[in-house]
Amino acid sequence: MPSLAQSVATVHVVDPFGPENELEVSWFERPSSFRQPILILALHGLFDAGKASTNAAVWIRENTDSTLIGEFDPEEMYNFAENRPRTGFGSDGQRVIDWPRVKIFGCRAEGPRDALVIVGIEPQYRWRSLAESIGRIVLLSGTELVITLGSTLAMTPHTRPARVVGSAGDPVLAQRMQLNMPSYEGPTGVIGVINQTLEAASLPVLSLRSEVPHYVPGAPSPKATQVLLRRLEQLTGIPTKYTELDGHVHEWTRQVDEAVQADEESRVYLRHLEKRVDQDEERFPSGDDLAAELEAYLRESGDPGSD
Secondary structure, eight states, rough: OOHHHHOOOOOOOOOSOOOOOOOEESSSOGGGGGGSSSEEEEEEEEGGGGGHHHHHHHHHHHHHHHHHHEEOOOTOOOOOTTSOOEEEOOTSSSSEOOOOOOOOOEOOSSSSSOOEEEEEEEEESOOOHHHHHHHHHHHHTTTTTEEEEEEEEEEEOOSSSOOOOEEEEHHHHHHTTOBBOOOOOOOOOOOHHHHHHHTTTTTOOEEEEEEEEEEEEOOOOOOHHHHHHHHHHHHHHHOGGGGHHHHHHHHHHHHHHHHHTOOOOHHHHHHHHHHHHHOOOSOOOOOOHHHHHHHHHHHHOOOTTTO
């Protein structure tokens, strides 16, 4: 199997990532064939509460002209006793095994930019190798920005608009987008490792994390998924069709309403959360000017003569 660089290399880049650490990737199409791509990354694991982030990535794949262009070899990444493969039947009636994987999709979108979407299950092994391999994909594909998606349980009521926390490790990008620098300390997931690895290589990374009510921890949260998609469209201009989730959001809200209203203690607690959140400010800036600021940042970053 040819290496990652041999599989896709048509672009000469300065590569800070060692090929000795790269993971085996099966490529079906060159990632460099997409227009000024933005890479969107979500992995199901520690920071995927309500599957909001991975469902957002899957939604983008399903609502654009997308193609599976590559996938990482699962043999090197997973403990199959923890992430078990599933057996079933293919369209030809033959028995098949569906292995847990991290897949790479190329999504041709309306507008000037395409997207690369990397989505899958957080692996047990070789996190640093995965992060470096993704870094090489960024370089070899000409990706201009990486946006990592996440979702966390938070003290937020389901009756209020879902919120997004945004951060960027590059102080210039953070200032331009009115975002905070990363401040989290504690156990992290592979997304945190990927963010740090790319930032250390001076690749622009923006992190978006939606908040999921902590009292609805298990069920998928279409409301948190929708707000991620809305912010992505606002920032990048890539159409996400997030309004088509309205029906799912309304049904989810109705179901949670019924569960809360059935218990007096839950109703009191919900009013407490509502009062608390209503006193907070929005954690992510709004306004169409953010998209213009991002475009200006990317344009200046790609121009060696700019300040």
